[in-house]
Amino acid sequence: MSVRITDVVARDIRFPTSRSLAGSDAMNPEPDYSAAYVVLETDSPERLEGHGLTFTIGRGNELCVAAIGALRPFVVGRRLADVTADMGAFWDEITGDSQLRWIGPEKGVIHLATAAIVNAAWDLRAKAAGKPLWKLLVDMTPEELVRCVSFRYITDALGPEEALEILRRSAPTRGAREREMRAHGFPAYTTSAGWLGYSDAKLRRLCREGLARGFSHFKMKVGANLDDDIRRAQLLREEIGAHRRLMMDANQVWDVDQAIASMQRLAAFDPWWIEEPTSPDDILGHAAIARAIAPIGVATGEHAHNRVMFKQLFQTGAIRFCQVDGARLGGVNEVLAVLLMAAKFGVPVCPHTGGVGLPEIMQHLSLFDYICVSASLEDRVLEHVDHLHEHFVDPVVIEAGRYMPPGAAGCSVTLRPESLERFEFPFGEAWVRQRQASVMP
């Protein structure tokens, strides 16, 4: 076990999804799903590597790649055994350089880069242990798990002692839930039917396909035009029926009063939640919206940048669904902090996975959340977006509308070598062709 991390290689990988409008919404009309992709190289004889990524939607991905470079000196040369022995200390060191902290702190580009590196370290640890991430976590004791969490700035809501209690409470029954997950998987919902750029006919077709695949929860994008939203909501309700669940996602386009007014109109279609109704920074705004539109629940989290924001979303009762994102937060460690706070405040966790690689990593954390933390499936569904999975070595497996637990070692975010090569920006073949096509008449 004297294996060392010998290099941190960061690559700018972008998929030209804006051509198909997959991923389009009211705030993000033309996203190119992208990853700032990290490989932690080691000197192990088996060429053990840790792969991790953070997610962006195109321009600016190069800044995350550069930020990974800025964090490189804090990783290269470390002994794998030291990193895995205390992942909490590793996280503190990665996030603790005071000069780099200034340009966050714990937010924006530097925190996205932190996520990629931290997740790569977990991937490395899981691969070294020969386990998928979820199983690695499930096999850790409550004490080991709590040591991975930074409680800085959240002790007024949750301290290590209370976190231990939460984990100990469900520890004796972990085995039964693990068996249940292996047999039946974790419930998923689909976002793929409702992208904003799709035609009505395509929405109908995708709803039918979703029903045939076993989905019972469907999400649609709203917020660009209220009349369109109403027409599309009507259409989705016709397709999925009254008893299945319809969720709406405004991607931050509304001010607080607008959000309330819009949802009062859209309430006719019985939405289960409204996601990102306003600025992700507006904790009080989300709380005001939640009070005004109940029983419709407010959901947010994909842009909630750290555990301090989630703490306040919980403290104010602003969210009824916690959409934690392990590539927006500083990786697995910070997700653990949020899962534990969610359990304390009784808020179900329905992670955000609308991005390349996010379903792959977040399935591990939803499995862990159910088996070791929440011990409940009530109101828990994990988002599924149905594109770009073919680029992964170990893609997600959906059966009858449920995520089946991955079996391969690691975090499941390892991209195929040929995809890395083809989609590297700006000189991969996909981008060279894109430019050639754009200069044709």
Add this chain to the structure above:
Amino acid sequence: MSVRITDVVARDIRFPTSRSLAGSDAMNPEPDYSAAYVVLETDSPERLEGHGLTFTIGRGNELCVAAIGALRPFVVGRRLADVTADMGAFWDEITGDSQLRWIGPEKGVIHLATAAIVNAAWDLRAKAAGKPLWKLLVDMTPEELVRCVSFRYITDALGPEEALEILRRSAPTRGAREREMRAHGFPAYTTSAGWLGYSDAKLRRLCREGLARGFSHFKMKVGANLDDDIRRAQLLREEIGAHRRLMMDANQVWDVDQAIASMQRLAAFDPWWIEEPTSPDDILGHAAIARAIAPIGVATGEHAHNRVMFKQLFQTGAIRFCQVDGARLGGVNEVLAVLLMAAKFGVPVCPHTGGVGLPEIMQHLSLFDYICVSASLEDRVLEHVDHLHEHFVDPVVIEAGRYMPPGAAGCSVTLRPESLERFEFPFGEAWVRQRQASVMP
């Protein structure tokens, strides 16, 4: 007036301040005061240029420089007349690219870069008009000023109509306050006596110098060690006397309960405010601290990253002093939004200037705030840090503890060409020498 912006040149400028411990505090023990520095070049016959900067403390400055590069396409080629005719539209476009927005939104590296570019555009406009920034703003009508502000996400607290009312209320008496400022200047306080890395003897000497220079408000750093804080507070009180004001700054090192406990001990020294007692993202935490330690006021803002955060700090009554920072926010436009909200909520604005170039630009905004918005000096003091001014073409002028209004056209952040050359990282002479010195025995 067919002048166009022909290029955006960004430079990585760093001053090796960590050698002297000027700027040291409990969170940032060794800052190298740095600027991601922007020059907007034009094709005007007079070689008109707009200079702007954002502030960092060393590592990571290169990421801000790169982010300025990412924003370059949204600036190059624009007609100066179009930019100056509608600075609000310019701000919306700089912050509105959906792909780049994803890596914030409106926070972290991309928002720091936004500040540098937006401030450079204001510098360009002010230089073109032949006026210092404060005077340019003072000569704008309420309607023109309101058009510069993005009200997105703050309309539940302040809309354009109410903002207009605030500006119109003080418009008729602008002239008297402008004359007052020209004659007497804006009151300052000094941070330079209390850096954490300084010895007790140096603290005493700097207090005496500060008194001799006319300062009546002194700030000290706290938070590394409570016993040291008590000893140093005792020392400062001895030097400045009971009737002058002592402020404390914890630079985010405490959790909420720790902050309350620490300030209950430090209350014996009658601090006027405690600055950054905890995470800058913790609005509810600041509010809880404020309730617990009154009448000591809570101050924060240098890391409050956008107008949405300030809105909530105001809505919760979390801060009694608003420490807005025009290089952390997205430049002058977003500062205007915060000044207007502060006026509505009755919170005095005491800008953060603890960084290179920040005193230079923030003096303009404090002058504008007094003349056109708040119309009051009660509890208003502008921070002064006494180093690195020699590098500016038009450095701040302090007389009898007050900032005297600058007379030169622009925002006052233009660095001397020789300083730019000497401190450019990593190949300027200062850094080459630094590396040579560090390899000597």
